[in-house]
Amino acid sequence: MDIRHLKAFLAVFEERNITSAAQRLCVAQPTLSVTIRQLEEELGVALFVRQARGVEVSEQARQLYPQAQRMVAQAQALSRSFRDTQARQALQLGIEADIAVGQVEAFVRLATHAVPNLQLTLLDGCIGDARLGVEALCCEDELFLALWEEPFVFAMATGSNPVNQWVTCPQHVSHQRLLGFYGNGEQVGHAGSLQQVVPMVAAGLGAALLPQSLVERHPGLQWRPCQGSALTRRVGLCFAAQALQLPVLEQLYQALGGVQVD
CATH class of the missing domain: 3.40.190.290 (D-Maltodextrin-Binding Protein; domain 2)
Structure with a gap:
């Protein structure tokens, strides 16, 4: 699991739609589906229930969401701090x-x-x-x-x-x-x-x-x-x-x- 998996999860969780999330992340829909499946396999849980129109989130996804937000924010802040230091x-x-x-x-x-x-x-x-x-x-x-x-x-x-x-x-x-x-x-x-x-x-x-x-x-x-x-x-x-x-x-x-x- 890496930040790419967590960003994909956050996009799908917030959009409740694979297609919309793929557009938001500027990736192909099949690529995003594979990324989500990899994350589910690594965690051993189903995060989303696929439906005809969009997805429903599981209880495990609701538990993961705040942690994923925090981890992505920390990673972005760390990256910015190094970029800022190098540019000074x-x-x-x-x-x-x-x-x-x-x-x-x-x-x-x-x-x-x-x-x-x-x-x-x-x-x-x-x-x-x-x-x-x-x-x-x-x-x-x-x-x-x-x-x-x-x-x-x-x-x-x-x-x-x-x-x-x-x-x-x-x-x-x-x-x-x-x-x-x-x-x-x-x-x-x-x-x-x-x-x-x-x-x-x-x-x-x-x-x-x-x-x-x-x-x-x-x-x-x-x-x-x-x-x-x-x-x-x-x-x-x-x-x-x-x-x-x-x-x-x-x-x-x-x-x-x-x-x-x-």
Whole structure:
């Protein structure tokens, strides 16, 4: 007994007619009759009573019907799962430390819409076929596809008053550009990344200038634009030129080219 026998049984059971069932399965009527007879012989029971117009189902057929439905459905689901896996296009994407969760979510939505059957793997850091990162951190020989341009904003703990005390990132690429905004303020804390600054500010240690995407959804922070400041950063897809030889990345690049995401 195989799935072919069970599909034939289901068709005859539901149609109550050999001819109609054969048409439904796109097989010849004699072929279907032989298939049903083989199933009956293997089970040792009569499943159908042939009549002049159609067939009647036996009690054994009524018992078999729900089991046959379940077995055929499971076989079809298994087949689909393997076909889907084989058809998926794999892409490994690194995520730099200072990329906001909201931006990662937005990129995943864009990518899965742009590339059908995408199998996306997210990794930490500058690894993978490409990475979601800041333009300022791209290497000279890499390509950059901008998706966001966002301002730096003034952030402090919710409910706190503005103070001239700052949490900074001395090793970060943005530090030199931000120094002029700190003025004579006291640097009360240092962090290794802009992401690490966020909890320090939320805890009330001091204020900070941070990309808007890192602070706008944080319940422990309040923020406002920096008056007179044009300080921004661009976030997007960074990758080596030869990586476009990967069909999945080339397809993604073509789909997102020139797109500006809100």
